[in-house]
Amino acid sequence: MVQMNLELREVTVKIVYYGPALSGKTTNLQALHRLFDSHHRGKMMSLETQLDRTLFFDLLPLQYQTPSGLKVKVKLFTVPGQVIHNETRRAVLAGADAVIFVADSQRSQALSNSLSFKNLKENLKSNNLDFESIPIVIQFNKRDLEDIKPVEEIKRDWGATRFPCFLSVAPQEKGVYETFEAVVKMAFVLINQKYDFNRKFGFNLHDFLKAIKSEKINQMIDFKKYLATTGSSMEIIK
Amino acid sequence: MNELELDRRFSLNELLDLGSSGEVIRALAEIVRTNLRVFDGQGQEVFFAGEVINLCELIKATEAGDRLCQGVREKLLAQQLTESSAVQIQSACGLKYTVFPIRYQFESLGRVVLGPYQDQGIDNAKLEQLATKFRIDPQKFIQNYHQLPEFSPEYLKKLARFISKFFDAFVFINAKRLVTTVMHLEQIMQSRDRIFKEMEKEAKGTPEDKKEIEKLKNMF
Numbered sequence: 001m002v003q004m005n006l007e008l009r010e011v012t013v014k015i016v017y018y019g020p021a022l023s024g025k026t027t028n029l030q031a032l033h034r035l036f037d038s039h040h041r042g043k044m045m046s047l048e049t050q051l052d053r054t055l056f057f058d059l060l061p062l063q064y065q066t067p068s069g070l071k072v073k074v075k076l077f078t079v080p081g082q083v084i085h086n087e088t089r090r091a092v093l094a095g096a097d098a099v100i101f102v103a104d105s106q107r108s109q110a111l112s113n114s115l116s117f118k119n120l121k122e123n124l125k126s127n128n129l130d131f132e133s134i135p136i137v138i139q140f141n142k143r144d145l146e147d148i149k150p151v152e153e154i155k156r157d158w159g160a161t162r163f164p165c166f167l168s169v170a171p172q173e174k175g176v177y178e179t180f181e182a183v184v185k186m187a188f189v190l191i192n193q194k195y196d197f198n199r200k201f202g203f204n205l206h207d208f209l210k211a212i213k214s215e216k217i218n219q220m221i222d223f224k225k226y227l228a229t230t231g232s233s234m235e236i237i238k
Numbered sequence: 239m240n241e242l243e244l245d246r247r248f249s250l251n252e253l254l255d256l257g258s259s260g261e262v263i264r265a266l267a268e269i270v271r272t273n274l275r276v277f278d279g280q281g282q283e284v285f286f287a288g289e290v291i292n293l294c295e296l297i298k299a300t301e302a303g304d305r306l307c308q309g310v311r312e313k314l315l316a317q318q319l320t321e322s323s324a325v326q327i328q329s330a331c332g333l334k335y336t337v338f339p340i341r342y343q344f345e346s347l348g349r350v351v352l353g354p355y356q357d358q359g360i361d362n363a364k365l366e367q368l369a370t371k372f373r374i375d376p377q378k379f380i381q382n383y384h385q386l387p388e389f390s391p392e393y394l395k396k397l398a399r400f401i402s403k404f405f406d407a408f409v410f411i412n413a414k415r416l417v418t419t420v421m422h423l424e425q426i427m428q429s430r431d432r433i434f435k436e437m438e439k440e441a442k443g444t445p446e447d448k449k450e451i452e453k454l455k456n457m458f
Contacts, residue, residue, distance in 0.1 A: 039321070042343040043410050047418050056421045059245060063344045073344070075245060087428060088421070092244060 001095050002191050010071035011201070013187055015180075016093055018120050019102035020112035021053065021081030024141040027170040028102060028179075029060045029078055035177055040064055040212045054080045057092045064211050068202040074184065081116065090123045098135040098187035099124075100179055105140045105148035105167075135186035137164050139179045140228065144169045154228045162232040167225075175226035177217050181209060182227075185236050244417070250278040250340060250347040253412040254405075256285055262404075263287050270397060271387045275351040276340070281315045284348070291354060293382035297331050300372045306330045314351050324398035332360050332368050332383065338398050340405045342413055350401060356388040 003012040017025040026046065033044045042061035046054070058078040065071050077096075079089040093099075101120060103113040124131045140154055151167065158165045164182050168175030188205050191197050198204065213221075254276070264287040267274040273288025297303040310329040314337050317325050324338040335353035339346045362380055369379035389397070 045410075045414055045417070047414065047421065056418065057244060061343050071344075077244070087425075 002097050002195070003095070004195075008071070009069055010073060011197075012073040012075060013097045013184075013191065014075050014077065014095055015098045015100065015183060015187065016096040017076065017078040017100050017102055018089075018093070018116065019079075019081060020104060020109065020116040021083075023081060023102045023104040023109070023113075023116075024168075024170040025078040025081065025102045026054055026058050028100070028139070028141075028168075028176050029058050029076055031170050031173040031176040032076065032180060033060055035173060035214055035217050036062065036212050037214045053082060054078060055085070056080060056088055062212055064208050066202050066204070066207075070201045070203065072203060072208060076180075083115075086119065086123070089119070090126055093120075093123050093129070094127045096124075096127075096129060096134065097191065098183045099137075100183050101136060101138045101163075102141050102170075103138060105142045106145055107147050107149060110149070133190075135183055135190060135233075136162075137166065137179055137183040137186070139166045139168050139175065141168045141170050141175075143167045143175075144172070151228050158231070159229045164231040164233050165228040167228055173220065177213075177221060178223050178226045182233075182236075184209070186233055189236050246417075247345065248342060248347065248413055248416070250276075250409075251284060252416065253342065253347065253409045254284065254340075255408075255412055259408050260285060260287075266401065266404075270352075272352055272355055272389075274401070276348060277315060277351065278348045279346065292385065293331070293333070293379070294354065296374055296378065296382060297372055300374065303372065310335070315349070319346065319349060324395065324402070326394075328357060329354065331372065332357055332365060333386065336394055336398050338402050340402075340409060342409050347409065350405065352394075352398065352401070354386060355394075356383065356386050358388060358390070 003014075005011075017028055019025050029044060033041060040062055042063070045059045047056040047058065057080065060076040062074040062076070063071060064074075077092050079085075079092045099120065101117060103109075103117075121131050124134065138158065140149065142148065154165055154167075164186075166175050166179040166182065168179060170176055185205065188197070188203075188208075263274060263276075263285065267287035273286070273291070275283055275288075276285035278284050294307065298307055306329070310327070313327055314335055317327060317337055319325060319337065319339040321339075321341070324336050327335045327337060329335070333354035334357045335351055335355075337349055337351050340348045340350060365380045365383055366376045369376040372379070
């Protein structure tokens, strides 16, 4: 749920990267940290990793100020993917405004993806968040590996759902920004519907996205290439 | 696990471990030969490295001096600071200060004040005028003024940037450690609760166990 602090004139939006262990959630945040404009991103906080495994969470904050002086903060969190860390996952997910589910594209990981997606449903419920309405984008990561779920299958299996699906290779920064932008658009459209945000606070999503993008993003951005299916959010994403 | 602990707002005192950082800051102030003060978000001075400035003592002892010094202090604390920019402030007695913020993830936690140091644009004639204004012996005023360090704007910019980066890193590392510790403690508390619950469950036990406990209870 978006946090509004009118006294401090700031609004905080929380986006959570969810998914099974080793699917590439932290790598997504690391790539975004490299890609975002340095004036608008904070430091990436990665909490205690053992052999590249997130024990608690990662956090990457973004900040943008509207011409009217409103501070818009977007906080990107990752959850620890390992099954045993469910308490932390549930805590990180609390108050989320949108979720990016990072799936491992390898066929061998289908079960881990399914268990994690089911776990996302359960943890949303236990946090009083509605699985049916919260913006969720699915990212099929690790497209550079062998024996992965083909794009045709992704379109077939997910095309009729409400979830937009993206393809990515997070260490190479491919498809990472596109996934992020899609979920941000979905989150802000919903926030605007609920709170008349744009009119009340003079917020413009286009200006926000323009401000946080570095020149590098502008050069590599390619929605056509990395978007597998729009789900029911075609208008928003386009 | 408490979700609020994941991204809480910190105060400067929580993040500035002066026991370990203080020595470094003090050594740095000695190298650059200028006073360094750290103020928290409420304007309280939490750290000072440097020495007594003779010129300041002279000015403070004058009729209007104390009020003027207080005015400079208030100006240094009230100066609007954006991001990591350093701002120079000139005092009525011709001295200069540089002030810049200490930030953690876009939040301002406090500020650092460097100075006083000489203003390169002031010549002896102007200093004499200032001395007369404060009713201080001009020779004494000029002599004490020139004892203060002199920095080129370029050097000062670099110095402020370096100190700002130092605080930035220090505060970030401490925040990370603090959050990690809190998360570990939360985990320990959860494990403890789980063990208690299991013990409680065990304590209830089977009817035979209960009978035995009742029997034992009567024996104590």
